Amino acid sequence: YVLRILGITGREKFTIAVVMNVNSKRIGKKDIVKLEKMELKKEQVDKIALIAPSATINIVRDYRVVKKYNVEVPPIIEGLIRCINPNCITNQEHEPIKSIFYVKSLRPLILVCKYCGEEIHHEDIINQLTGVKTV
Known part of the structure; x- marks a missing residue:
């Protein structure tokens, strides 16, 4: 990865x-x-x-x-990954807003979107960053 x-x-x-x-x-x-x-x-x-x-x-x-x-997971992750909620404002074509996530949990890693509150889990993060689906 x-x-x-x-x-x-x-x-x-x-x-x-x-x-x-x-x-x-x-x-x-x-x-x-x-x-x-x-x-x-x-x-x-x-x-x-x-x-x-x-x-x-x-x-x-x-x-x-x-x-x-x-390495340390930063408390705020800005622009590195996308929100998985298709209705999130960060995914709207006409809204040039960079995604921002807060860390909800380190083990297991769970991030929360600042804008819509959607949680993103470690498997989804790996998939986005690598293009590899995890089991």
């Missing part, structure tokens, strides 16, 4: 490494995505937090970890 939301196709001019099902003392199994010569923008980190709220990001320079942090 992470490569998809970052728009990484494999045709980029930098090295990409993906390792899956790595043993982890803290969470059992984890996946690792390594992107050389690329630093993530805030919007990209926020998208990662929405699909993988327990992700950790390491910034490595000259083979040393210079920064390590856990």
Whole structure:
């Protein structure tokens, strides 16, 4: 999912490494995505937090970890996802209003639309950001 939301196709001019099902003392199994010569923008980190709220990001320079942090779902999500209510004002063609969601719950992740009150659940968020339907 992470490569998809970052728009990484494999045709980029930098090295990409993906390792899956790595043993982890803290969470059992984890996946690792390594992107050389690329630093993530805030919007990209926020998208990662929405699909993988327990992700950790390491910034490595000259083979040393210079920064390590856990992603955090921001309390207000603006413009990253659409409201699933087709009647919401943010989905009206003649209303150029950016979607805004508040976090109702982190576990499970549930967001609430500021304008219509519609709840959006983690599976819908993943579907919107990646185009992949979850079970």
